[in-house]
Each structure stands twice: as C-alpha cells, then as structure tokens.
Amino acid sequence: MLSAGKKPTRKPPKLRDPERTRQRLLQAAFREVYRYGFQSAGIDTILAATDVTKGALYYHFKSxxxxxxxxxxxxxxxxxxxxxxxxxxxxxxxxxxxxxxxxxxxxxxxxxxxxxxxxxxxxxxxxxxxxxxxxxxxxxxxxxxxxxxxxxxxxxxxxxxxxxxxxxxxxxxxxxxxxxxxxxxxxxxxxxxxxxxxxxxxxxxxxxxxxxxxxxxx
Amino acid sequence: MLSAGKKPTRKPPKLRDPERTRQRLLQAAFREVYRYGFQSAGIDTILAATDVTKGALYYHFKSxxxxxxxxxxxxxxxxxxxxxxxxxxxxxxxxxxxxxxxxxxxxxxxxxxxxxxxxxxxxxxxxxxxxxxxxxxxxxxxxxxxxxxxxxxxxxxxxxxxxxxxxxxxxxxxxxxxxxxxxxxxxxxxxxxxxxxxxxxxxxxxxxxxxxxxxxxx
DNA sequence: CAACATGCATACTGGTTGGTATGTTGTCAG
DNA sequence: CTGACAACATACCAACCAGTATGCATGTTG
Structure with a gap:
C-alpha cells in the first residue's frame, strides 16, 4: 500500500481501462455495422479491428x-x-x-x-x-x-x-x-x-x- | 404407349416444368430477401418455402x-x-x-x-x-x-x-x-x-x- | 498478505451456411 | 426401344459464427 514512497494519484500506464475498452468496442462495432448491416456484421471482424478479445467483448455486452x-x-x-x-x-x-x-x-x-x-x-x-x-x-x-x-x-x-x-x-x-x-x-x-x-x-x-x-x- | 389414337399437341401433366420451377424459386427468394435482406436470406429457407431442392436451385442459378x-x-x-x-x-x-x-x-x-x-x-x-x-x-x-x-x-x-x-x-x-x-x-x-x-x-x-x-x- | 471481484485471454463447441459431387429420373429425338 | 441430355434429388463438406467454459491476471478491500 504505502510502503515504498511516491504513488499519490499515480496511474501512468493504464493496463486496465474498462471504459476505454468498451468505447473502442462500440466504435469498431459501429463501423462494422454501418458498413455491412447489423446481421451481417461479424463479431470476429469487430474484434480483429480492435485488439480486444472475445472474452472482453462478452464481458461488456451480453450479446x-x-x-x-x-x-x-x-x-x-x-x-x-x-x-x-x-x-x-x-x-x-x-x-x-x-x-x-x-x-x-x-x-x-x-x-x-x-x-x-x-x-x-x-x-x-x-x-x-x-x-x-x-x-x-x-x-x-x-x-x-x-x-x-x-x-x-x-x-x-x-x-x-x-x-x-x-x-x-x-x-x-x-x-x-x-x-x-x-x-x-x-x-x-x-x-x-x-x-x-x-x-x-x-x-x-x-x-x-x-x-x-x-x-x-x- | 401410343397404341390408342389422339395425341396431337398433347402436353397434359408435365412433371417437369423448368420455367415454372425457376419462377417459383424467384418468387420465394424475393419474399425471403424482401424480409431479411439479401445477405441474411437463407438458401435453405427459400428451398423450404418452395418444395424445390438445392440441386434444382443451383441448376437454375449458379450462385x-x-x-x-x-x-x-x-x-x-x-x-x-x-x-x-x-x-x-x-x-x-x-x-x-x-x-x-x-x-x-x-x-x-x-x-x-x-x-x-x-x-x-x-x-x-x-x-x-x-x-x-x-x-x-x-x-x-x-x-x-x-x-x-x-x-x-x-x-x-x-x-x-x-x-x-x-x-x-x-x-x-x-x-x-x-x-x-x-x-x-x-x-x-x-x-x-x-x-x-x-x-x-x-x-x-x-x-x-x-x-x-x-x-x-x- | 489474504480474499475476492473485476477485467480480460484462450480454446472450444454446436449449429448454420453457401456450395458441390454424384447419383437418379423425366423427356424427347431418332 | 434406346441413348442422351436436361432437370432434378441427396448427401455431404469446409468455413464460419455467436456464444461459452474456464482460467488467469489485476486491482481493491479488509
């Protein structure tokens, strides 16, 4: 916690940023849907466009x-x-x-x-x-x-x-x-x-x- | 077979009617596409709506x-x-x-x-x-x-x-x-x-x- | 540090899809 | 009657696809 010194309000290389992940998924999904339509939009294609994985997507959206x-x-x-x-x-x-x-x-x-x-x-x-x-x-x-x-x-x-x-x-x-x-x-x-x-x-x-x-x- | 007389211009119960088959496929396909869009229209669904088989469809349409x-x-x-x-x-x-x-x-x-x-x-x-x-x-x-x-x-x-x-x-x-x-x-x-x-x-x-x-x- | 939930990665599955290979039957010319 | 070709029928396939099971790392809290 507070053993080693400086760390007040530090979050430099954010490895986890769920809101950002969600937004990136939304944006990529929008582009895919905009282009091919909803039904023909592919989950895998959306994931390929971001560098997010399927587990992350289905964590943020249930379907x-x-x-x-x-x-x-x-x-x-x-x-x-x-x-x-x-x-x-x-x-x-x-x-x-x-x-x-x-x-x-x-x-x-x-x-x-x-x-x-x-x-x-x-x-x-x-x-x-x-x-x-x-x-x-x-x-x-x-x-x-x-x-x-x-x-x-x-x-x-x-x-x-x-x-x-x-x-x-x-x-x-x-x-x-x-x-x-x-x-x-x-x-x-x-x-x-x-x-x-x-x-x-x-x-x-x-x-x-x-x-x-x-x-x-x- | 042709012993009994009359048969001038006779084509009574045609079992094979390719043009009719084609038209039925077209109509069923149109309805399916009209409803779900082209990409989401299913070949199998179209075939189920008619009583035509896949072989017949791909005989009339190459893709x-x-x-x-x-x-x-x-x-x-x-x-x-x-x-x-x-x-x-x-x-x-x-x-x-x-x-x-x-x-x-x-x-x-x-x-x-x-x-x-x-x-x-x-x-x-x-x-x-x-x-x-x-x-x-x-x-x-x-x-x-x-x-x-x-x-x-x-x-x-x-x-x-x-x-x-x-x-x-x-x-x-x-x-x-x-x-x-x-x-x-x-x-x-x-x-x-x-x-x-x-x-x-x-x-x-x-x-x-x-x-x-x-x-x-x- | 332990305990625990959050956030994510990986591998896999069951079902569907367009398409094809191959066999069978109807139709008609000769 | 007999090929021969047109018009199908059936079985099958590889690819894809949404969704999931499971496990692991990260951050938080006591």
Missing part, C-alpha cells in the same frame, strides 16, 4: 443484440443530437429557416459518408421490421429529431418568420423524409454530386417556407 | 448472387414498370400532374407493404455499397424511374399544365426522394398512418407544380 442497442443509444442518438438538436437549440435568436438551412448544409458530404448513407436509415431499413427492441430505440431517435424540427418551426410561426398556413408537425416530417430520401438516392448512385443537388433543392424548398415579408430569395 | 441479380432484373424492375412507367405512359392524354397523383396514391399501402418498405430501397441500402453488380442493376431501375417522371413533367410543360420555372430532372428526383423518404419513415414507425400522411403531403406538393391557370386547388 450481439445488446451491442447493437448500445450502438443506437450511444452513437447514433448522439450523432442526431450533435447534427440537429443542439445546433437548432443554439440558434434561438436566429431565423429558424436559416438555422434549418445551416443544419442541412452541414450534413457530412464526404464521399465516404455519402456512400455509406445515413446510419439511422440503414439500421431502420434493416431492423425495424425484424426486432422490436431495435425499432423502439430507433423510433425514439426519430421522435426526438421530429420534435426538434417541429419546435423550431413553431417558434418561427410565433416570430412571424415562418408561414402560418403550414402544419409544423407535417412540415417537419416532410423535411426529414426529403433528407433521407436524397440520402438513399445518393447512396445508390454512390455519388456526392447527387447529394449536393439534393441539398440545393431542399434549401430551395426551405426558403419557400418563409412568411411573406421575410423572404430572402423567393 | 446466391446470381439469384439476387435475377430478383432485381426480373421482379423489382417489373414492379417499377407496373407501378410507375406503364401508368405514366398510358396517361398520355391526361394531365401529367393528375397522372402522377394517381400513381402515388396507387402505391400499395397495406400494413404488410408499409412494414416491409420499398424493395428497391431495401436492396439499395443494403447492397449498393458492397457489390458493384447489385448497384449497377439497381441504378438502372432508378434511372428508368427518373426518366419516366422527367418525361411526363416535360410533356406537362409543353402542354402548359406544369410550371415552366422548374427543372424536370430535379423535380423528378425531388419526387422520388420524397416517396422513398416517407417509405423509410413509415417503415420505421411500422404504421400505415405515417404513410398515408406522407401521401397527402406529396399530393399537396404535386398540386403546387401546376401551371397558373391550371390549378385544381391552390
């Missing part, structure tokens, strides 16, 4: 499904927050339409991202029908997303910057559907140009939501 | 991939033709917007279809990134779809029933993206109501494409 749930709750949910909810909340003062345009334009558009598609859509397409637990968690994310967009639109209506004749909930769904629809098109084409064109059209449509007298372009 | 390609080329492509291209072509006399609305509203919306999603999107999401041969065939279908919608929109512009300020190609992509986006949303929710709401909004948007003076509603 492949549990690993999948953690990916959704800790990674995919976080991505949605980072890219949509937080930016929208941080723009309380700005015009909501401008905020939405900013968010849409900030969606990653590197070839790598376009070719991989949207993680949320990928998992939904594959698993919603097959596994209730997956669906529940994925829907929670969709719901938060939808709520965030709805809220900002409603705020715009109060401000007078967003047209009053449209229903915030349905307009939010419309936007989300468009974003995901274009991601599917771009993924099929495996071409970032398709995505960029989509963004242009989405932005054009977003501009059409401005209340008269608050138009930027037309 | 699982070949079976997948046939599904795309002979079933998915045919569905797109039936639901979009042929109806649009057959409506040469009608208003293009009305034709598009009709087609969109005619998309299957039984719970079973909504929960399964769009076969084209399912396969695209799963395979476009992983297999060039899949992607090539899927893109051919998308291209035909896009072309069909573009053509009908352009015709509407010549007729004067469709707004001249919009670009037919981009408007077609916009429509396709929306249809698929809403299918993804509905599939995630596993709820036909989501799809019906989506249709209403798509129809509303389609109505906004009418040239002034040709409006139905506004």
């Amino acid at each position: 492949k499904e549990a690993l999948g749930y953690a990916i959704i709750e800790e990674i995919v949910a976080e991505m949605t927050h980072d890219r949509w909810l937080r930016p929208l909340q941080r723009s309380r003062d700005k015009n909501p339409i401008d905020a939405l345009i900013g968010v849409v334009q900030a969606i990653p558009h590197q070839p790598r991202d376009v070719k991989g598609g949207c993680p949320l859509v990928n998992l939904t397409q594959e698993m919603s029908q097959l596994d209730k637990e997956f669906r529940k968690r994925l829907e929670r994310i969709f719901h938060g997303w939808h709520e965030g967009v709805t809220t900002v639109l409603r705020r715009g209506q109060h401000q007078g910057t967003v047209r009053r004749d449209l229903v915030p909930e349905e307009t939010a769904s419309f936007l989300i559907a468009m974003v995901e629809g274009y991601e599917v098109l771009a993924k099929n084409a495996q071409d970032a140009k398709v995505w960029n064109t989509g963004i242009r059209n989405i932005v054009g449509w977003l501009n059409s939501l401005r209340a008269p007298g608050n138009r930027r372009r037309g | 699982k991939e070949a079976l997948g390609y046939a599904i795309i080329e002979e079933i998915v492509a045919e569905m797109t033709h039936d639901r979009w291209l042929r109806p649009l072509q057959r409506s040469r006399d009608k208003n293009p917007i009305d034709a598009l609305i009709g087609v969109v509203q005619a998309i299957p919306h039984q719970p079973r279809d909504v929960k399964g999603g769009c076969p084209l999107v399912n396969l695209t999401q799963e395979m476009s990134q992983l297999d060039k041969e899949f992607r090539k065939r899927l893109e051919r279908i998308f291209h035909g779809w896009h072309e069909g919608v573009t053509t009908v929109l352009r015709r509407g512009q010549h007729q004067g029933t469709v707004r001249r300020d919009l670009v037919p190609e981009e408007t077609a992509s916009f429509l396709i993206a929306m249809v698929e986006g809403y299918e993804v949303l509905a599939k995630n929710a596993q709820d036909a109501k989501v799809w019906n709401t989506g249709i209403r909004n798509i129809v509303g948007w389609l109505n906004s494409l009418r040239a002034p003076g040709n409006r139905r509603r506004g």
Whole structure:
C-alpha cells in the first residue's frame, strides 16, 4: 500500500481501462455495422479491428443484440443530437429557416459518408421490421429529431418568420423524409454530386417556407 | 404407349416444368430477401418455402448472387414498370400532374407493404455499397424511374399544365426522394398512418407544380 | 498478505451456411 | 426401344459464427 514512497494519484500506464475498452468496442462495432448491416456484421471482424478479445467483448455486452442497442443509444442518438438538436437549440435568436438551412448544409458530404448513407436509415431499413427492441430505440431517435424540427418551426410561426398556413408537425416530417430520401438516392448512385443537388433543392424548398415579408430569395 | 389414337399437341401433366420451377424459386427468394435482406436470406429457407431442392436451385442459378441479380432484373424492375412507367405512359392524354397523383396514391399501402418498405430501397441500402453488380442493376431501375417522371413533367410543360420555372430532372428526383423518404419513415414507425400522411403531403406538393391557370386547388 | 471481484485471454463447441459431387429420373429425338 | 441430355434429388463438406467454459491476471478491500 504505502510502503515504498511516491504513488499519490499515480496511474501512468493504464493496463486496465474498462471504459476505454468498451468505447473502442462500440466504435469498431459501429463501423462494422454501418458498413455491412447489423446481421451481417461479424463479431470476429469487430474484434480483429480492435485488439480486444472475445472474452472482453462478452464481458461488456451480453450479446450481439445488446451491442447493437448500445450502438443506437450511444452513437447514433448522439450523432442526431450533435447534427440537429443542439445546433437548432443554439440558434434561438436566429431565423429558424436559416438555422434549418445551416443544419442541412452541414450534413457530412464526404464521399465516404455519402456512400455509406445515413446510419439511422440503414439500421431502420434493416431492423425495424425484424426486432422490436431495435425499432423502439430507433423510433425514439426519430421522435426526438421530429420534435426538434417541429419546435423550431413553431417558434418561427410565433416570430412571424415562418408561414402560418403550414402544419409544423407535417412540415417537419416532410423535411426529414426529403433528407433521407436524397440520402438513399445518393447512396445508390454512390455519388456526392447527387447529394449536393439534393441539398440545393431542399434549401430551395426551405426558403419557400418563409412568411411573406421575410423572404430572402423567393 | 401410343397404341390408342389422339395425341396431337398433347402436353397434359408435365412433371417437369423448368420455367415454372425457376419462377417459383424467384418468387420465394424475393419474399425471403424482401424480409431479411439479401445477405441474411437463407438458401435453405427459400428451398423450404418452395418444395424445390438445392440441386434444382443451383441448376437454375449458379450462385446466391446470381439469384439476387435475377430478383432485381426480373421482379423489382417489373414492379417499377407496373407501378410507375406503364401508368405514366398510358396517361398520355391526361394531365401529367393528375397522372402522377394517381400513381402515388396507387402505391400499395397495406400494413404488410408499409412494414416491409420499398424493395428497391431495401436492396439499395443494403447492397449498393458492397457489390458493384447489385448497384449497377439497381441504378438502372432508378434511372428508368427518373426518366419516366422527367418525361411526363416535360410533356406537362409543353402542354402548359406544369410550371415552366422548374427543372424536370430535379423535380423528378425531388419526387422520388420524397416517396422513398416517407417509405423509410413509415417503415420505421411500422404504421400505415405515417404513410398515408406522407401521401397527402406529396399530393399537396404535386398540386403546387401546376401551371397558373391550371390549378385544381391552390 | 489474504480474499475476492473485476477485467480480460484462450480454446472450444454446436449449429448454420453457401456450395458441390454424384447419383437418379423425366423427356424427347431418332 | 434406346441413348442422351436436361432437370432434378441427396448427401455431404469446409468455413464460419455467436456464444461459452474456464482460467488467469489485476486491482481493491479488509
């Protein structure tokens, strides 16, 4: 314990760091699932990508499904927050339409991202029908997303910057559907140009939501 | 054997009917792939769904991939033709917007279809990134779809029933993206109501494409 | 230091998978 | 009737795969 001298708050070469191990597994698993889908993702492949062993993995996650749930709750949910909810909340003062345009334009558009598609859509397409637990968690994310967009639109209506004749909930769904629809098109084409064109059209449509007298372009 | 007379053009109880066997395999394989995805679809499951044996399958298709390609080329492509291209072509006399609305509203919306999603999107999401041969065939279908919608929109512009300020190609992509986006949303929710709401909004948007003076509603 | 749980490593298993080798039968030409 | 080929049927295989049993090292606590 305290026989030999100096050792106050010392933990230099951490041999054991369970939280770090868990995170590395999660990240590697996410990449594998993102690429091949959940069902076709291989446990052994994930382990090979890290230098973690099977014993460690099954210590942190009790099954492949549990690993999948953690990916959704800790990674995919976080991505949605980072890219949509937080930016929208941080723009309380700005015009909501401008905020939405900013968010849409900030969606990653590197070839790598376009070719991989949207993680949320990928998992939904594959698993919603097959596994209730997956669906529940994925829907929670969709719901938060939808709520965030709805809220900002409603705020715009109060401000007078967003047209009053449209229903915030349905307009939010419309936007989300468009974003995901274009991601599917771009993924099929495996071409970032398709995505960029989509963004242009989405932005054009977003501009059409401005209340008269608050138009930027037309 | 042939002592008794009549036998002109006789082929009564064919025990062997290779074309029928092939079709049954294709249909069963499509259902399996539609449900579980291509990678997770099991050859043995497909065989169990029919009463065909493995020898027969590998006589007609040289590999699982070949079976997948046939599904795309002979079933998915045919569905797109039936639901979009042929109806649009057959409506040469009608208003293009009305034709598009009709087609969109005619998309299957039984719970079973909504929960399964769009076969084209399912396969695209799963395979476009992983297999060039899949992607090539899927893109051919998308291209035909896009072309069909573009053509009908352009015709509407010549007729004067469709707004001249919009670009037919981009408007077609916009429509396709929306249809698929809403299918993804509905599939995630596993709820036909989501799809019906989506249709209403798509129809509303389609109505906004009418040239002034040709409006139905506004 | 002992005792004990945490964190991880290794070897193994039972079941499933796509694919094949080989045998058998239906079909039809000659 | 008889090959001969097309259209299957059956048995089998090697590879893979999620999961587990077991053991060992590390850190903590009394």
